[in-house]
Amino acid sequence: MRFGNKTATRRELIFYALCLIVTSFALTALLITVGAIVASGALKLNLDFLLGFPSRKAEQAGILPALLGSAYIIFLVAVVSVPIGVLSALFFEEYLRNGPIKKMLDINLKTLAGVPSIVYGLIGLQIFVRTFDLGRSILAGALTISLLILPVVVIASREAIRQVPGSFREASYALGATKFDTIWRIVIPFSLPGIITGSILALSRAIGEAAPLICLGALTYVAFIPDGLFSPFTTLPIQAFNWISRPQPEFHQNAAGAILILIILLLIVNSLGILIRLKLQKRLNLG
Amino acid sequence: MEERSAIVTKGVSLWYNDFRALDSVSIFIPAFSIMAIIGPSGCGKSSFLRCLNRMNDLIDGAKVTGSIKIFGEEVLSTSCDVVELRRRVGMVFQKSNPFPKTVFENVAFGLKLKGIRDREFLLYKVEKSLRMAGLWDEIKDRLNHSALDLSGGQQQRLCIARALAVDPSVLLMDEPASALDPKSTAKIEELILELKKTVTIIIVTHNLQQAKRISDHCAFFLDGRCEEFGPTAKIFGQPDKQSTSDYVFGKFG
Numbered sequence: 210m211r212f213g214n215k216t217a218t219r220r221e222l223i224f225y226a227l228c229l230i231v232t233s234f235a236l237t238a239l240l241i242t243v244g245a246i247v248a249s250g251a252l253k254l255n256l257d258f259l260l261g262f263p264s265r266k267a268e269q270a271g272i273l274p275a276l277l278g279s280a281y282i283i284f285l286v287a288v289v290s291v292p293i294g295v296l297s298a299l300f301f302e303e304y305l306r307n308g309p310i311k312k313m314l315d316i317n318l319k320t321l322a323g324v325p326s327i328v329y330g331l332i333g334l335q336i337f338v339r340t341f342d343l344g345r346s347i348l349a350g351a352l353t354i355s356l357l358i359l360p361v362v363v364i365a366s367r368e369a370i371r372q373v374p375g376s377f378r379e380a381s382y383a384l385g386a387t388k389f390d391t392i393w394r395i396v397i398p399f400s401l402p403g404i405i406t407g408s409i410l411a412l413s414r415a416i417g418e419a420a421p422l423i424c425l426g427a428l429t430y431v432a433f434i435p436d437g438l439f440s441p442f443t444t445l446p447i448q449a450f451n452w453i454s455r456p457q458p459e460f461h462q463n464a465a466g467a468i469l470i471l472i473i474l475l476l477i478v479n480s481l482g483i484l485i486r487l488k489l490q491k492r493l494n495l496g
Numbered sequence: 497m498e499e500r501s502a503i504v505t506k507g508v509s510l511w512y513n514d515f516r517a518l519d520s521v522s523i524f525i526p527a528f529s530i531m532a533i534i535g536p537s538g539c540g541k542s543s544f545l546r547c548l549n550r551m552n553d554l555i556d557g558a559k560v561t562g563s564i565k566i567f568g569e570e571v572l573s574t575s576c577d578v579v580e581l582r583r584r585v586g587m588v589f590q591k592s593n594p595f596p597k598t599v600f601e602n603v604a605f606g607l608k609l610k611g612i613r614d615r616e617f618l619l620y621k622v623e624k625s626l627r628m629a630g631l632w633d634e635i636k637d638r639l640n641h642s643a644l645d646l647s648g649g650q651q652q653r654l655c656i657a658r659a660l661a662v663d664p665s666v667l668l669m670d671e672p673a674s675a676l677d678p679k680s681t682a683k684i685e686e687l688i689l690e691l692k693k694t695v696t697i698i699i700v701t702h703n704l705q706q707a708k709r710i711s712d713h714c715a716f717f718l719d720g721r722c723e724e725f726g727p728t729a730k731i732f733g734q735p736d737k738q739s740t741s742d743y744v745f746g747k748f749g
């Protein structure tokens with residue numbers, strides 16, 4: 210008995226150590242990356258850089274157009290993909306009956322979530338830029354990115370909707386609620402925190418995407434502030450990519466600065482998401 | 497007898513896909529009385545209860561045939577307004593399921609569904625329902641607290657109050673006290689006896705003593721069939737069928 214206990218303990222220790230080692234690898238890699246970026250980009254965290262326009266002289270170049278481009282894109286993507294994603298998820302979970310159609314759509318959805326982003330760029334180029342003639346505009350870019358993250362938003366929202374206990378639905382129906390009542394008063398409010406968390410994760414991914422946007426023709430050199438839905442644009446990752454492909458080391462520093470700001474933007478979006486979620490959860494518990 | 501009944505079922509059968517969970521159940525339940533449904537686990541008590549307010553509609557593959565008349569109106573016909581039916585036929589579940597909202601919001605839920613917004617009226621109804629559920633004095637100061645902060649027994653009575661708020665004429669209770677301690681159980685039994693004055697109650701219970709204590713009529717289910725139903729005294733005294741007598745005298749189940 211004692212011996213058996215001992216083996217169990219030893220096995221547990223080994224497993225624990227293994228987990229620890231693997232985690233520290235990941236953390237170290239992350240720390241080194243962030244450290245390197247901060248080390249070379251921190252100098253760039255000043256207003257001149259933030260509010261400046263790109264320039265051929267590295268020390269004068271700034272990221273305002275790219276920053277605003279990214280912000281606009283994220284905002285539009287959120288506005289487009291979250292409502293559509295949530296409604297689709299509700300359709301999936303609340304209306305679609307179990308059967309071959311649901312199964313097929315389900316496989317489809319999961320496949321779509323795994324399609325490489327460059328493919329979405331090509332689709333966006335054909336549909337939005339050419340067929341709908343939106344040009345290489347912010348709108349075309351936002352719609353393309355929306356397509357890209359839509360499957361992820363739908364999957365996350367479905368997961369959140371499934372977490373709403375069946376007993377709440379039953380209680381609601383038993384009190385004379387229609388399906389719509391139940392969805393509106395029970396399912397949506399109680400799944401909203403989860404939906405928001407999932408959507409924010411998807412949006413974070415969208416912030417960092419460069420490939421599909423380049424593919425549909427986002428500019429890499431924009432010396433003006435985008436002034437509307439149909440304006441040409443660039444974004445932070447594209448700007449960083451542009452700078453990093455130049456030979457001069459000064460530009461590499463700019464790239465680090467842009468990436469640093471991208472990371473900060475990401476943190477802001479994520480914290481906003483967490484704040485909204487906490488607020489909702491608190492309100493839910495109280496009424 | 498049958499004409500004055502609140503609920504009359506004739507040949508009610510229920511399938512879950514290919515599985516026949518109920519087989520021609522025909523019983524009648526007089527108004528303003530308590531009917532207890534007893535029987536071994538899996539015999540179809542909950543399934544039968546869920547036929548009466550058409551909750552089985554929510555289950556994929558469930559199919560009900562036969563006739564169920566509640567106060568003369570056919571429940572199983574397609575012209576039956578299910579929303580209206582469920583308001584008239586309230587339900588309390590085995591596992592209490594208050595919403596993670598305030599006490600007030602829980603009780604007012606059904607009223608708000610009806611589109612009632614008037615705060616005064618809502619408060620009046622919430623108080624009345626909580627009083628009927630014997631909960632008002634305990635929690636009148638906590639109407640704005642989360643329902644999840646209440647004790648298990650209080651939560652179950654809150655669910656009863658929630659069901660009562662829309663003025664049902666029938667109340668279906670599926671083992672409402674099975675998860676409660678004796679004291680809370682006694683409270684709920686007391687409450688049920690009190691409610692009998694205004695609503696017709698059907699209660700599923702595994703507790704034979706409880707069925708004996710509170711019910712006027714009793715139905716014994718076995719393998720999806722209603723073996724026997726009648727006055728409680730008779731079912732627990734000299735039942736007609738051997739199976740009933742085996743069950744109530746503790747030979748099985």
Ligand SMILES: Nc1ncnc2c1ncn2[C@@H]1O[C@H](COP(=O)(O)OP(=O)(O)OP(=O)(O)O)[C@@H](O)[C@H]1O
Nearest residue numbers: 512515517535536537538539540541542543544555
């Ligand atoms: N949703 C469902 N799908 C398929 N079969 C079901 C479903 N619900 C119940 N059944 C089956 O129908 C039969 C009757 O179930 P029911 O829940 O009505 O029994 P019960 O008498 O309430 O049992 P208990 O006393 O354990 O609650 C059981 O064999 C059960 O497995």
Ligand SMILES: [Mg+2]
Nearest residue numbers: 541542543670
């Ligand atoms: Mg049951």
